[in-house]
Amino acid sequence: MDYVSGATRLFGIVGDPIQQVRSPEMFTAEFRRRGLDAILVPLHVLPGDFDACLDGLLRLRNLDGLIFTIPYKARALGLASELGAQARVVGAVNALARHGNAWKAEIFDGLGCVEAFARRGVPLAGRRLMLIGAGGAGSAVGVALAHERPAFMRLFDIDTARSQSLVERIQSVSPATMVEVAVPRVDDVDVLLNVSPVGMLDDARLPIAADRLPAHLVVFDAIVKPDRTPLIRFAQESGCTIVYGREMMRGQISRMVDFFTSA
């Protein structure tokens, strides 16, 4: 039993729901691989308790960092005393690292997604993309995709104001990319990315209404639990190339542990 002792440094992932997250085992394994006596635990925070919970958690002297997941990536911005370059454009954070008595924040989702495509050898430059979800993670992915200079991006979020806000940020990063806000459609795109919570856990819904997906489509789903979301199963049945949420996560973890330990 050498996973936790009185001297172990604490990290946490804050979300609601929380039981589906994989960060606890993945980050704790990465800490151990680097020889650090540290652990990352799940922290289930209800929206009405967010301010009080975070005020309490950030006062723990042996807590060195937090990860934020749904629905807190935008709200966590207010906790930071210093914002990283990605977080400033995205307007959301998914990691907070202790820096003395201050907290540095950055968002790594977008970079992780782009890295997952790069490792698969799937180019994004000049391609046509359909992105579903413009919340914390969706915005981060959108901004990171924009840096790859796609030819066209169609955005959808149930909250149209969020989509509009992301359009502006994408165009500030990549003015040459055509961007529109519209309901999900894939007949004219190369890549479909789901960065909404539709399909998470026992949610049987698809984030897109379609009888079949084109076989040439590359389908990415940011959800890590279940592994095979309704969208992923639909994409498999349609013969599409699939990029999994866990591939995005792996790329992020190493960068985030760097961030936690260099702050």
Add this chain to the structure above:
Amino acid sequence: MDYVSGATRLFGIVGDPIQQVRSPEMFTAEFRRRGLDAILVPLHVLPGDFDACLDGLLRLRNLDGLIFTIPYKARALGLASELGAQARVVGAVNALARHGNAWKAEIFDGLGCVEAFARRGVPLAGRRLMLIGAGGAGSAVGVALAHERPAFMRLFDIDTARSQSLVERIQSVSPATMVEVAVPRVDDVDVLLNVSPVGMLDDARLPIAADRLPAHLVVFDAIVKPDRTPLIRFAQESGCTIVYGREMMRGQISRMVDFFTSA
């Protein structure tokens, strides 16, 4: 890596300092032995942050219990919505267990100490005892010792008011026991118990001024880190029988996990 996942239930130990505590590994091992997906982590809370930290921690929906150590055993009483029988007499708690939206509290230190003596076959009834420390743990030990009907108890604490308060509680439990408050002396007692923080971690002090201890003395030190406190080393050199803090701790753990899981 199966020690922590998104579904793992959280427990914590709250104290200042925290790095010396052994509860994280010991409780986590006991949870696993019972087949429970649960972990106990260290929570380093500074005195000025206690109220805000605890307000935040108790709102975490996946946190099912807390242990309190130095200096919070008296202060934690205010968090309980229901007090156990020992906690009511002692006026301190070392465990808080979720009971729906309420928190049940109890103190297990005293019982653990008495059990450690019983397992060693060292009787306490009719004996003469010197007890150092009348804080949270010291009071709990004092009250539990009183239930064993010793002939005499001498109490010492740097805070005399705490010693006086413990005298009254001991006499309410065992009116026949002679009790006095005086500086530590062991020439006329059978058992010396240190339940103060003197000797913890790098503290090189002895809790008692003496050139040598009588060889017939039984010496107990509640401190678990280091294993061999200055007092324990002194007792070994003097040829005394020694009862270790970890023996008290083992007795407590099983009872406390019962409490956490039955609440």
